[in-house]
Amino acid sequence: MTVLETLRSGIARTGDRLVEDARSRNGIVFAVLALLALLAPQLVGGYTLDLLTQLIIAILVVTSWIFIAGYFGMFSFAHAALYGIGAYATALLAGKAGVHPVLAVLLGGVVAGIFAIPIALPVLRLSGAYVGMATLAFAEIVYRLAIHFRGLTGGPTGYTGFPPLLGGSRLALYYFVFALVVVxxxxxxxxxxxxxxxxxxxIREAPDxxxxxxxxxxxxxxVGFVVGSAIAGVAGGLQIYTVLIISPPMIEVNRMIEFMAMGIIGGLRTIGGGIFGAVIVFGLNEGLRDLGELRLVIWGAMLILVTIYFPDGLADSSLDPRDRLRELLNRE
Amino acid sequence: MTTVLSVDDVTKRFGGIVAVDGLDLAIEEGELVGLIGPNGAGKTTTLNLITGFLDPDEGTVSLNGEDVTGASPDAVSKRGIGRTFQISKPFGRLSVYENLLVPNVSCGPAEQEARIERLLEELQLEEVRENRADELSGGQKKLLELARVLMLEPDLILLDEPAAGVNPVLMDDIMDDIRRINANGTAILVIEHDMSVISELCERVVVMNAGRNIASGTFEEIRDDEKVREAYLGGT
Incomplete structure (x- = not known):
């Protein structure tokens, strides 16, 4: 088959599967969420709309992590760092090199993809916990470098010298983020x-x-690692325009753990798990913001409950309590 | 007859241990050969050297006259070698049908589909085609592995302990399958500890000990071979 034929049959298959999946429970949930997301600017504004923009970006980060960790089984801890590299690249390209902000977002993805290659090379030869250790080390290096290279990155206080996206309109930013994330x-x-x-x-099941x-x-x-990382880089580029600053806390290991929690709670077996997980964890985080650090205890507890009662995450589990009970009783 | 596989003077060391020591092994077109030897004789290491999971320190491996020493497993597979593993490696969370889609076949989708349907029927996996592979019995997992390998229509199949963990009734079926595949012209090398399987299946048996090929012949010949008895029963 030629490249064109492969592409054509691939697109045809994607279309068929979309139609099929749209009728499933998750498909209906996602369609409703998408509709709500489209209408949201009519219902809410200001800070709430900013939060929704950030939620949509978080969905992109988590799905791209599931792309790597859930599908290939490469349990990368470097995802938040690569998201941060995309963010810094976008900020610096737009702020210091005068690149158009929209192009800067896309180039942020390319830069993250390029940075993903040196980390991917050891990951290809490792498995299991060793992948976690190697990528965690990489994440820590990126975090330290972001603090250290003060002249370039603004150091611990971060960098704000980039122009806003689409003239700084909250609404335009929201729809731009929504459209790019859907694509x-x-x-x-x-x-x-x-x-x-x-x-x-x-490969996840039996690489040999x-x-x-x-x-x-x-x-x-x-290819999987680089594509997933590049998408995280795009998400990072989008994120800086919602908060108008890029600073090291955005790429701390805490952020990584939050993305992982979203993935695990939502389910690692399908991309849709990222949507479930991001909505739930993000929602809890914001809803319980008044509780301060105590909310970490709550989603920690939630993580434990999900791994025990919904081992495949919420997206891949039946939510009917009878099914849950049956599965629990049948477990070996 | 042409030689499908030729292993010439291959050595593999792990630190101070010589796992395979100047091994020579050849398989002719359409042969069904058994590879036996006590534990630690280097049988599985030999398979790993042939299939590119390990690189030999010395010697060469050729397939159909072409040197493939040091080639990657996917490259070796493309040159016509299929392999199953000592411990079955099904793609557990994929359905049986999806498992059969994984082999990187060179034919088009219509032929691929036809092969899947034929193999599901021939290897009696039709009823479990939509089941997840990790739900299958030990024997069915072996059959699935065999079916996956056959999707590639290889010239030579290496079977690493096909009888391990399989109930005797299903083992008879598996042996029939192996004979049928061989009768269609595919050369097969079987590693097996179960001597009844080896004696029933193989026209020629190669015995390894301490990384060397110490004997080769019919089952009766090697059974009476002094060096083989020594290898199995100890003594020097």
């Missing part, structure tokens, strides 16, 4: 319902067997 969700979905996603899942069946496993993993 990137569909791109990820399209890759994952086609052969790429099938091989990714096979996938390789022995003629699949170039290192190349698949590299």
């Amino acid at each position: 990137l969700l569909v791109v990820q979905y399209g890759l994952l319902v086609n052969r790429f996603g099938l091989v990714a899942r096979a 067997a996938a390789r022995m069946l003629g699949n170039n496993v290192p190349r698949y993993k590299l």
Whole structure:
């Protein structure tokens, strides 16, 4: 098959699967959420709209982490760092190099994708907890460098010298973020319902067997890691325009743990898990903001409950209490 | 007859341990060969060296006359070698049907579909086609692995302990399948500890000990071989 034919059949398959999945429970939930998101600016404004913008960005970060960790089984801790690299790249390109902000967001993704390559190379040779350790080290290095290179990054206090996106209109920013996130969700979905996603899942289950069946496993993993990281970089670029500052706390390991919690609570088996998880954890975080640090205890508890009672996350589990009880009783 | 696989003077060391020591092994087109030897003889290491999971320190591996020493497992697979693993490696969360889509076949989608349907039927996996692979019995997992390998229509299949963890009734079926695949012209190398399987299946048996090929012949010949008895029963 030529590249064009592969692309055409891939798009056709994505369309078929979208139609099929739209009828499922999750499909209906997502359609309702999308509709609400489209109407939201009519209902809320100001700070709440900013929060919704950030929620939509968080969805993109979590889905792109699921793309890497859930599908390929590469449990990366470097995702928030790569999101941060995208954010810094966007801020600096727009602020210091005079690149148009929209282009800067996309280039932020490219830069994150490039930075993902050196971290991907050791990850390709590692498995399990070692992937976590190597990527955690990388994340810490990025965090320290962001603080250290004061002249470039603004150091611990961060950098604000970039122009706003789309003239600083909250509404325009919201719809721009929504549209770009939907496009990137569909791109990820399209890759994952086609052969790429099938091989990714096979690699997660048994990499040696996938390789022995003629699949170039290192190349698949590299492409997966770089694509997922580039998408996180785009999310980082979008995020700075909602808060108008980029500073090291945005890429702390705490952020990573929050993204992971979103992924695990939502479910790592489907991209849709990222939507469930982001909405729930983000919602809890904001709703319980008055409780201060105590909210961390609450979502910690939630993480434990989900891993016990919904081991596949909320997106992949039946929410019918009878099913939950049955599964719990049948467990070995 | 042409030689499908030729392992020439291959050595593999792990630190101070010589796992495979100047091994020579050749498999001709359409042969069904058994590879036996006591634990630690280097059988699985040999498979890993042939399939590119390990690089030999010395010696060469060739397939159909082409040198593939040091090639990656996916490259070896594309050159016509299929392999199953000692411990089954199904893609557990994928359905049986999806498992069969994973092999990177060179044919088009219509032929791929036809092969899947034929193999599901031939290997009696039709009823479980939509089941998750980790729900299958031990024997069915072996059959699934075999089906996956057959999707690639290889010239040579390496089977690492096909009988391990399989109930005797299903094992008879698996042996019939192996014979049928071989009768269609595919060369097969079987590693197995169960001697009844080896004696029933294999026209030629190669015995390894301490990383070397110490004997080769029919099952009866190697059974009476002094060096083979020594290897299995100890003594020097």
